[in-house]
Amino acid sequence: xxxxxxxxxxxxxxxxxxxxxLIASSYPGSPAVGIIENTKTYKEVYSEFSxxxxxxxxxxxxxxxxxxRSMVAMKHVGLxxxxxxxxxxxxxxxxxxxxxxxxxxxxxxxxxxEQDNRNLxxxxxIGILDPSDSGEAKDFTKKGLEISEKYSxxxxxxxxxxxxxxxxxxxxxxxxxxxxxxxxxxSENYCMIxxxxxxxxxxxxxxxxxxxxFAYDTDLNKLEIKKGTDTLVITSGLxxxxxxxxxxxxxxxxxxxxxxxxxKKAKEVTNxxxxxxxxxEMTPFIENELKLMGIECMGKEYFSFTKELDxxxxxxxxxxxxxxxxxxxxxxxxxDTVKRYPVFCTGCPHRPTFDIIKKSKAKLIIGDIGCxxxxxxxxxxxxxxxxSMGASIGITKGLRKAMDSNDNDDPVVAVIGDGTFxxxxxxxxxxxxxxxxxxxxxxxxxxxxxTTAMTGGQHNASSGNYNKNDDMKVEIKTLLESIGFKxxxxxxQYNYDETKKLFKQELNHQGLSxxxxxxxxxxxxxxxxxxxxxxxxxxxxxxxxxxTGCPPLKMIKYEGIDKLKSSIDSxxxxxxxxxxxxxxxxxxxxxKKDKEDDSIDN
Amino acid sequence: xxxxxxxxxxGGQGLVIMTDIICEAAMKDGYDVKSNDVIGLSQRGxxxxxxxxxxxxxxxPNIKPKDGDILLGMEPLETYRWNTILxxxxxxxxxxxxxxxxxxxxxxxxxxxxxxxxLKDKYNTTEINAFDEGVKLGKKQVANVxxxxxxxxxxxxxxxxxxxxxxxxxxxxxxxxxxxxxMNMKAFDLGYNYKN
Numbered sequence: 001x002x003x004x005x006x007x008x009x010x011x012x013x014x015x016x017x018x019x020x021x022l023i024a025s026s027y028p029g030s031p032a033v034g035i036i037e038n039t040k041t042y043k044e045v046y047s048e049f050s051x052x053x054x055x056x057x058x059x060x061x062x063x064x065x066x067x068x069r070s071m072v073a074m075k076h077v078g079l080x081x082x083x084x085x086x087x088x089x090x091x092x093x094x095x096x097x098x099x100x101x102x103x104x105x106x107x108x109x110x111x112x113x114e115q116d117n118r119n120l121x122x123x124x125x126i127g128i129l130d131p132s133d134s135g136e137a138k139d140f141t142k143k144g145l146e147i148s149e150k151y152s153x154x155x156x157x158x159x160x161x162x163x164x165x166x167x168x169x170x171x172x173x174x175x176x177x178x179x180x181x182x183x184x185x186x187s188e189n190y191c192m193i194x195x196x197x198x199x200x201x202x203x204x205x206x207x208x209x210x211x212x213x214f215a216y217d218t219d220l221n222k223l224e225i226k227k228g229t230d231t232l233v234i235t236s237g238l239x240x241x242x243x244x245x246x247x248x249x250x251x252x253x254x255x256x257x258x259x260x261x262x263x264k265k266a267k268e269v270t271n272x273x274x275x276x277x278x279x280x281e282m283t284p285f286i287e288n289e290l291k292l293m294g295i296e297c298m299g300k301e302y303f304s305f306t307k308e309l310d311x312x313x314x315x316x317x318x319x320x321x322x323x324x325x326x327x328x329x330x331x332x333x334x335x336d337t338v339k340r341y342p343v344f345c346t347g348c349p350h351r352p353t354f355d356i357i358k359k360s361k362a363k364l365i366i367g368d369i370g371c372x373x374x375x376x377x378x379x380x381x382x383x384x385x386x387x388s389m390g391a392s393i394g395i396t397k398g399l400r401k402a403m404d405s406n407d408n409d410d411p412v413v414a415v416i417g418d419g420t421f422x423x424x425x426x427x428x429x430x431x432x433x434x435x436x437x438x439x440x441x442x443x444x445x446x447x448x449x450x451t452t453a454m455t456g457g458q459h460n461a462s463s464g465n466y467n468k469n470d471d472m473k474v475e476i477k478t479l480l481e482s483i484g485f486k487x488x489x490x491x492x493q494y495n496y497d498e499t500k501k502l503f504k505q506e507l508n509h510q511g512l513s514x515x516x517x518x519x520x521x522x523x524x525x526x527x528x529x530x531x532x533x534x535x536x537x538x539x540x541x542x543x544x545x546x547x548t549g550c551p552p553l554k555m556i557k558y559e560g561i562d563k564l565k566s567s568i569d570s571x572x573x574x575x576x577x578x579x580x581x582x583x584x585x586x587x588x589x590x591x592k593k594d595k596e597d598d599s600i601d602n
Numbered sequence: 603x604x605x606x607x608x609x610x611x612x613g614g615q616g617l618v619i620m621t622d623i624i625c626e627a628a629m630k631d632g633y634d635v636k637s638n639d640v641i642g643l644s645q646r647g648x649x650x651x652x653x654x655x656x657x658x659x660x661x662x663p664n665i666k667p668k669d670g671d672i673l674l675g676m677e678p679l680e681t682y683r684w685n686t687i688l689x690x691x692x693x694x695x696x697x698x699x700x701x702x703x704x705x706x707x708x709x710x711x712x713x714x715x716x717x718x719x720x721l722k723d724k725y726n727t728t729e730i731n732a733f734d735e736g737v738k739l740g741k742k743q744v745a746n747v748x749x750x751x752x753x754x755x756x757x758x759x760x761x762x763x764x765x766x767x768x769x770x771x772x773x774x775x776x777x778x779x780x781x782x783x784x785m786n787m788k789a790f791d792l793g794y795n796y797k798n
Contacts, residue, residue: 166637167639245661312667332668338679340680342613554706571733
């Protein structure tokens, strides 16, 4: 048997491939980005990054309707916008296996909230699987598709950031093709008008009951009995492996299928123990399920409701519960030293944009989700709100209406990226024109860096204008003008002074204006121009360049010069020229020498 | 026995591919392996970390506090930040090329030079400017493979979970562009034979 080291994400892709999966869709969002990036490497699978998670879920529904095994993957918050189709699709009998992969993020490593999507899985009346490592991630993907078909239900594969990005050894098998039955033409089953949907409420209830029977003796759940102990720990997912590190004197019931739980089985298993402890991250999901069954157990008394639970947190919880007398893991304080915030990359087009905003009179900046969220951090600190994908535009409208009614005419600036614009910004843009008044001062900056950058540079609806391999060629300016926007301008923000002038002009314009900033992502489009250098004899130590926060810049001591002067690390500089443009005395110049050939990238 | 290797660096330094190479090499030599990549913002100059656990049977990919055997520090400040995860008298392999974080660049905080120097008193430390050595070999990107060479030597010395040189070279070859294989082999040898 072939073995490979795979991340959780890669393992899910592999499982889908082996299971004969045909339709895979997603919208890029950490921690689940890697799943579809990997299915794209299998030519037998049709894969796409759709315009948003709702569309992605609908594409997978279409595949499943025709009997094709289908999978949709997204980060946890993506399920919020795709909940609309899910809540009705779940009423229909599932034809081709349907797997919803939800990448939850305990500890909020890369998310705006920490919602526990097991609750949404239950809400949607679907079964939920929770794998503990990459091997199980692959197996549960296949198992989930089988259960989905057998019980005619969508299934959720709930994964966490840690699982997505950890690697373990996985056994590789061959792909088994699955035939498609074609779409069931019985419209009572699929046209969810009230007359047809009413019966479906009963069907869903029945389905969960049947799944509960399946849960009674499924090998997805494993009972590890330790003789002589009166304590049972019920856990699932990666928590199981963290628990095993402690090597405690306890029995463990590890759930692979966390919803539904078989009541009969749960009673049989727990009856033999005095103490039942539930170990799970985030909400007390399993704990509450057990309590609803009348099973006495404890969980959140000992383990935090937020953050990841690491091995030490688990030991601490057992200590609090009085189950262990001594703690073996040392208390080590984190090293208290200089913080390293994430920053805009060297050469990033957002740097001139936010440098200009920072120096302008604009005080209210309504941000959105993307790399430009980093503008909330030092050195710019120029974002007054970040809520959810595409929310900046709607919020700005409401804010403007409220401020105007309060005689506050401060300018309001909204910032949105191209990916976010296509994801869910467009409806809010259309809505801006509803009950619009001529003198409402709103300035919208669309940061069109030609890619969905923050998740690693995936394509979006306009990338085809710039890349041969991408096919969608929507022009943001043309689109907005056809909607009815009158004042839309485009500019390359690497032309610093011109952009500054235009931004000032639009900020002063008493009305609605849109500026599309066209500088491409320096990382994705590999900016690599001759580097810049500082002439310390001309530099006046004003630090205007350093304040842009570009990584290669810093103040250093030059020989024979008393004052600190600016400098540029030529190994890191990619030649974007912004520092040279903001320098008031022209002390920064571009080298003539070509950079080393960067065609070999490790 | 398990060898717990911690990796720390700055977003964009190539920590993920390093983790990948170490995992592949260990798996090829028949060990059970689990690893973590940083979760969160990684490409943008923020702090990044990862780890690899190699042994007969590995449960959690996470390393417990004070249970690390080797810290592969790709940047001095990040090496210092993570040192408390190490066992007493563990091994540090540190790339001395500095990447100043924003508070240092903006002259609001000092780079902790003294504290970093003191790591040598506590741990068995190998220090190298892998970045400069990489540039000398022809490409700054091979800096990481130099560090892997040093790691390979230390794993042999610790004798817990040694990995064959040929296995290392195979894993590296599979993870770098074809035309860069020779340069990477030289980088590995340089690291493997490096003396402080």
